[in-house]
C-alpha cells in the first residue's frame with residue numbers, strides 16, 4: 001500500500017486497485033502513483049488572492065517568467081495566420097512566420113507604441129494603423145514612411161521584439177523571459193505522461209471563455225481536488241467516487257501534478273446504489289453515454305459497461321479501432337496541471353483543456369477557458385478549430401451547449417468562487433488551511449508559486 005494512504009486513511013477501493021480489476025488494463029503511465037510526499041501543513045497566505053501588490057509582483061515574477069499556453073498549432077496553419085495572446089497588460093502576436101516556424105512579437109509599434117493588431121487573423125505583414133511603419137512576418141522593418149525624417153532610426157535594427165516560442169503536443173507556448181529554461185525541461189514529466197494520449201493528433205473542437213468573479217488562482221484551485229464534490233456536485237456521487245481520487249505530486253517535479261478521479265464507481269458516501277442507478281445517473285448528466293440502453297452483463301460492473309460503451313462510441317466517432325483503450329482512459333477524469341495556468345486532461349472521456357489568467361489588469365476577476373480536443377480524422381484532416389465562444393459575465397456556462405456535461409459542473413463551481421473571493425476579503429485569518437492529501441495539488445501549486453515569487 002502506498003504510505004500516502006496510510007497517512008490519510010482514504011476509504012478505498014483505491015484507483016490502482018480498481019485498475020487492477022478493469023477489463024482493459026491501464027497503460028503504464030496510469031499505473032504510476034506518486035510516493036507519499038510531506039509538503040507540510042502550513043496555511044497558505046491569502047494576500048496572493050486579494051492583494052494588488054501581490055498581483056503586480058506576480059506579473060514580473062510569474063507571467064513574465066513562465067511558459068504559457070498561447071494557442072493550438074492548428075489555429076495558425078498558414079504563413080501569416082496569427083492569434084493574440086494577452087496576459088495582464090502584455091500582448092503578443094503569435095504568428096506562423098514560415099511553414100516551419102512560429103514567432104511571437106510584442107504587439108506594439110516601435111514608433112509611438114500603437115498596438116499593431118487588435119485581433120488575430122491572417123496578414124502578409126504588420127502595418128501600424130497610425131503612420132504606417134510596417135514589419136514583415138520575420139519581424140524586420142520593411143517600410144518606414146518619410147524615412148528621411150528618421151536618420152536616427154537604424155532600420156536594420158528596428159526589428160519587432162520577440163518572446164520565446166515552443167511547441168508541444170500541438171500546443172504553442174510563449175515565454176517573455178529571454179533567459180528562460182527551455183520548454184522541454186520546463187514540461188518535466190508531462191511529455192512522457194501524454195505519449196499515451198497523443199494530443200498532437202487532436203484538434204480544438206470547442207473553446208468557451210468567461211470572466212469569473214475571482215482571482216485566477218481560486219478558479220484554478222477549484223479544479224484541483226474532488227474534496228469539494230460532496231457538497232458542490234452531489235448529483236455525481238452515484239457515479240463518481242469523490243473519496244478515492246488519486247492525487248500525484250512527484251518529488252522534485254515543480255510544474256506538473258495530476259489527479260485521477262474514478263468514474264463508474266459509487267462514492268462511499270452513498271452505500272446502496274445499484275449499477276443500474278449508476279448508469280442511469282451518468283447518462284442523465286453526460287450526453288457522451290446517452291443513446292441505446294447500457295446493460296451490465298452478469299458478473300459485470302457499471303464501470304465496465306460504461307467503458308465498453310465509451311470504446312464503442314470512440315471507435316465510431318474517430319473511425320479507428322478503440323477497443324483496446326483502457327477502462328481508466330475511457331471513463332475516468334485524468335487531469336494534469338502545468339504551472340502556472342494550464343490544465344490538460346488525459347484519457348478520452350472528457351478531452352478537456354482549461355486555462356486561467358487574470359482578466360486584464362483586474363486581480364479579482366479572471367478569464368477561465370474550457371477547450372475540448374477531439375481526435376483528428378485518421379488521415380490527419382479535421383474541421384476548422386473552434387473560435388472562442390465568449391460568454392457574458394452573468395451568463396451561465398450551461399448557455400454554451402457545446403460543453404455538454406462539463407457546463408453544469410462548472411456553473412456549480414462558479415457560484416462558490418465569488419463567495420470565496422468575498423470571504424477572503426472579510427476573513428481575519430491570515431491563511432487558508434489545506435488538507436495533507438486531497439488538497440496536496442493545491443499546496444504544491446502554491447509552493448511552486450512561492451518559489452517563483454521569491455526568486
Ligand code: FES
Nearest residue numbers: 109111112128131
Ligand atoms: S505609432 Fe506606429 S507608425 Fe506611428
Ligand SMILES: [Fe+2]
Nearest residue numbers: 222232409413
Ligand atoms: Fe467542482
